[in-house]
Amino acid sequence: MTILDLFDAALADRAGHLAVDGATYDDLHAGALRVAGLLEDAGLRPGDRLALYVENRIGFVYAYLAALRLGVVAVPVNVLYRSSDLAHVLDDAGAAAVVTSAGTHAHVAALPWSPPAIDVEAIEACARDAAQPALAPAPAPGPADVAVVLYTSGTTGRSKGAMLTHGNLAAIAAQIVVAWRWSAADSLLVALPLFHMHGLGAALNGTLAAGGRLTVHQRFDAARVLGELRSGEYTMFFGVPTMYVRMLETAGDEPVPPLRLYVSGSAALSPAVHAAFGARFGAEILERLGATEFGFALTNRYGGPRVAGSVGVPPPGTAVAIVAPGTVDPVAAGDTGELLVSGPTVFAGYWNQPDATHAAFATTSDGTRWYRSGDLARYSAEEGVYRIVGRLKELIISGGFNVYPREVELEIERDETVRACAVVGVADAARGELPVAFVEAGAAFDEAALLARLRERLASFKVPKAVYVVEALPRNALGKVEKQRLAPPGGA
Numbered sequence: 001m002t003i004l005d006l007f008d009a010a011l012a013d014r015a016g017h018l019a020v021d022g023a024t025y026d027d028l029h030a031g032a033l034r035v036a037g038l039l040e041d042a043g044l045r046p047g048d049r050l051a052l053y054v055e056n057r058i059g060f061v062y063a064y065l066a067a068l069r070l071g072v073v074a075v076p077v078n079v080l081y082r083s084s085d086l087a088h089v090l091d092d093a094g095a096a097a098v099v100t101s102a103g104t105h106a107h108v109a110a111l112p113w114s115p116p117a118i119d120v121e122a123i124e125a126c127a128r129d130a131a132q133p134a135l136a137p138a139p140a141p142g143p144a145d146v147a148v149v150l151y152t153s154g155t156t157g158r159s160k161g162a163m164l165t166h167g168n169l170a171a172i173a174a175q176i177v178v179a180w181r182w183s184a185a186d187s188l189l190v191a192l193p194l195f196h197m198h199g200l201g202a203a204l205n206g207t208l209a210a211g212g213r214l215t216v217h218q219r220f221d222a223a224r225v226l227g228e229l230r231s232g233e234y235t236m237f238f239g240v241p242t243m244y245v246r247m248l249e250t251a252g253d254e255p256v257p258p259l260r261l262y263v264s265g266s267a268a269l270s271p272a273v274h275a276a277f278g279a280r281f282g283a284e285i286l287e288r289l290g291a292t293e294f295g296f297a298l299t300n301r302y303g304g305p306r307v308a309g310s311v312g313v314p315p316p317g318t319a320v321a322i323v324a325p326g327t328v329d330p331v332a333a334g335d336t337g338e339l340l341v342s343g344p345t346v347f348a349g350y351w352n353q354p355d356a357t358h359a360a361f362a363t364t365s366d367g368t369r370w371y372r373s374g375d376l377a378r379y380s381a382e383e384g385v386y387r388i389v390g391r392l393k394e395l396i397i398s399g400g401f402n403v404y405p406r407e408v409e410l411e412i413e414r415d416e417t418v419r420a421c422a423v424v425g426v427a428d429a430a431r432g433e434l435p436v437a438f439v440e441a442g443a444a445f446d447e448a449a450l451l452a453r454l455r456e457r458l459a460s461f462k463v464p465k466a467v468y469v470v471e472a473l474p475r476n477a478l479g480k481v482e483k484q485r486l487a488p489p490g491g492a
Contacts, residue, residue: 002068002143002166017184018213020204021058025211028065031127035066036135038126042118044096046071046141049149051090051098051115053077053108056194056218059120061204062127063099064194068166071141075149075161076195079104080477085159087111089151093161093351099123143167149351150197150292153476161351162292164201171317171344172201172295173209179315180261180286181302184211188236189228191220191243196478197292198266203238222250235260240479241269244277244285245419251280258282261302265290266478268388268406270413270420271308287311289388293360293371294318295345298386309410310385318343321370322377325392328364336404338392339377340370347371376404394483396425396433401461403435405483408462411454412437417445422473422481423464426488437464438486440473 014025023031044050050072054060060076067074075093077086086107090098095115100108102121108114126132141147147169149161176182188207192199194216207214215234217224220243229237237259239247244264262277262285269287278284288299289311297320300312314320322337323329331337340362346369349357362370376390389404396403405423412421419440425433439445447467454463466488474485 002141002147002170014184014211017211020061020207020214021216023058023061027127028061030130030134031062032065032069033134034126034129034132035062035123036070037133038123039063039066039070039072039097039118040135042097042116044070044072046145047073048096049073049075049093051075051077051093051095052195053079053081053086053098053104054101054120055079055103056199056216057101057120057124059099059101059124059127060194063118063120063123064200064204066123066135068147069140070135070138071145073146073149075151076200078151078195078477079193082107083110087113088158089161090114093149141166143170144348146348148200150195150200152292153478153480160353160356163348163351165348168295168345168347169201169205170209173205175315175317175345176202176206176296176299177210179296179299179302180206180263182206182210182212182236186210186212186236186260187215187234188212188238189215189217189225189234190238191217191225192238192240193477196266197290197295198238198240198478201295202263202265202290220246222246226251226256229256229259230254232257236263237261238263238265240264240266241273241420242267242475242479244269244273248273248276248280256281261286263288265296267475267480268409269308270418271410272413272416272418274308289375289386291373293347294341294343294373297339297341297343297345297373300385305383307383307385310380310383310387312385314343318345319368320377320386322379328362328370333381334378336376336378336389336402339373339375339386339388341373342368342370376406394424396423396435398425398428398433398435398461399431401459403433403462405435408435408437408454408458408464411457412439412450412464415441415445415450415453417442418450420473420481422483422486424483424486434465435462436466436468436488438468438470438473440471441469445469 019025100117146163147166148164151159190203264285284306286300290296298311300306319342321340325338374392389406408423421439428434474482
């Protein structure tokens with residue numbers, strides 16, 4: 001099964017039903033076939049890579065679906081990329097063409113080399129024009145064929161292209177439809193970029209698989225989002241933690257209908273925000289763990305309990321394991337280890353990087369192939385959920401003791417004056433590394449009081465040796481803190 005099977009199979013029952021940003025399902029189907037014909041006329045053939053370097057708009061959706069049908073590999077590109085980052089993706093993917101907009105074309109044109117550009121407005125015009133010829137009948141790509149190359153955020157070096165097959169995309173969409181009880185009656189509002197797994201794999205593909213309706217904003221504006229949610233038109237909202245913080249700050253006293261489902265991901269949501277949002281909006285946020293390489297490996301249960309600070313349990317079809325890093329040996333119950341993921345959602349490997357692909361996978365004696373996520377996790381038998389306590393590469397080893405950053409961050413986030421925080425390690429001659437904390441905090445923040453509370457709750461080696469108050473933590477386009485950009489003042 002492929003994402004196209006999920007899409008095409010229900011078209012006969014969805015004629016006239018709104019799909020994405022005012023386009024109906026039959027609009028999408030007919031328009032995507034016309035755009036596929038346009039791409040074929042432009043010389044693209046199955047297996048070629050088509051870069052999508054455009055903001056959230058219906059033209060992105062048409063180009064993406066047309067590429068899937070034609071067997072062309074879609075390569076969504078972060079619209080914030082410029083110069084070096086942009087050149088890396090286009091060159092590494094070997095893009096045969098790139099879809100651009102008025103806002104992105106100049107950045108492509110300024111590169112020393114770039115593939116031919118296709119104007120997204122021409123794609124939208126083609127999709128709407130019933131006189132345009134559609135793609136001639138041709139075999140559809142199979143489940144094992146690569147559908148998308150999604151580039152990782154590149155927080156520890158050059159971003160890598162994760163190859164997701166048609167089967168992967170279908171499995172990811174089908175999985176969250178079941179786990180989150182998504183139906184054709186649902187209407188979803190998002191302001192997430194479609195170049196990312198959260199926006200593409202969850203919001204767009206999930207909507208198409210469920211047969212629901214999707215509205216996509218080009219950028220997040222808390223007041224606008226709240227205004228639309230108050231209209232009563234929507235049943236679902238997907239966001240990242242910073243969006244929920246801004247919504248809380250902006251909501252005021254006017255009521256907001258409790259939607260059927262609020263989902264948070266792409267970064268850790270503090271328990272304080274989880275509790276405050278539930279009290280103010282009358283709905284518990286559902287947290288999940290996602291990644292470019294596997295879609296969504298863990299999710300809090302739709303029917304509850306939704307445990308703040310946790311990422312729940314594996315959805316149907318996915319298996320996880322917690323092992324000693326670098327091995328496939330399970331850790332003792334309740335201990336921390338690296339999270340491994342297996343199942344039909346796990347990607348095929350990294351584009352043109354066989355060594356990185358080999359290093360990313362492990363095979364157990366029963367023949368199961370596991371993806372090494374790099375996440376440090378712990379299973380709580382008492383709560384029946386998994387918790388992420390940090391990244392393997394971010395583990396702080398201080399005087400021979402392991403310090404898991406997320407564990408310390410959760411304690412810091414208990415302080416109601418702290419909006420967000422990040423704990424990182426800094427070099428120390430005596431102990432190897434020392435934990436320090438960076439916090440976004442309100443005017444009432446009291447560093448001495450915070451450290452006193454931490455000393456009561458944490459082992460001494462886990463307590464940050466310094467706390468730096470910053471106006472804003474550095475974040476990527478999805479709101480994930482870029483810890484590699486954090487350094488104490490003066491480089492201490």
